[in-house]
Amino acid sequence: MSNAALLRRFHRVLGLFITGLILSGLTAFPLLHELRLMASWLGIENHAAYVQHAGLKFWIGYVWHGLEVTQAQFPFVAYGTDWLAFGHLMIAVFFIAGPWRDPVANAWVLKVGLFACAAIFPLALICGEIRSIPLSWRLIDCSFGLFGALPLLYCLHLVRQMRQGTSVCP
Numbered sequence: 131m132s133n134a135a136l137l138r139r140f141h142r143v144l145g146l147f148i149t150g151l152i153l154s155g156l157t158a159f160p161l162l163h164e165l166r167l168m169a170s171w172l173g174i175e176n177h178a179a180y181v182q183h184a185g186l187k188f189w190i191g192y193v194w195h196g197l198e199v200t201q202a203q204f205p206f207v208a209y210g211t212d213w214l215a216f217g218h219l220m221i222a223v224f225f226i227a228g229p230w231r232d233p234v235a236n237a238w239v240l241k242v243g244l245f246a247c248a249a250i251f252p253l254a255l256i257c258g259e260i261r262s263i264p265l266s267w268r269l270i271d272c273s274f275g276l277f278g279a280l281p282l283l284y285c286l287h288l289v290r291q292m293r294q295g296t297s298v299c300p
Contacts, residue, residue: 147281155218165194250275
């Protein structure tokens, strides 16, 4: 496979990863609206009545209630998730300004991204436990690390092929 073909494949895969970062960032801004929508889909009508539910409905109602109360009494706390969103968007910029433009010279950004994906696991499992997040939800959070690492690993594989000027890909 030519380097041009490798680069096209690289851009498709990295573009998917960057899109995920941007969407993750953008969805961190309207959390309360998103929880209201999810609660509506699950048939939860009153956030304060979350104790009447079990499983996922309980958790979504509980989080919705927490955000409603926090937003009403302490709206500045949401500024933390605004920074979370900003962080996702800025990380996406690093992938665009670095590996997107020059994959071989900026492979280090992919490696840092892989480190960040791996770091999700201890963060979710340790901090989630401290914050009383259910294990099932922490495992969902861990899946972001796994599913983020897969395209980055593939991109590094493509970078190695670009360096060698050869390909073993079909």
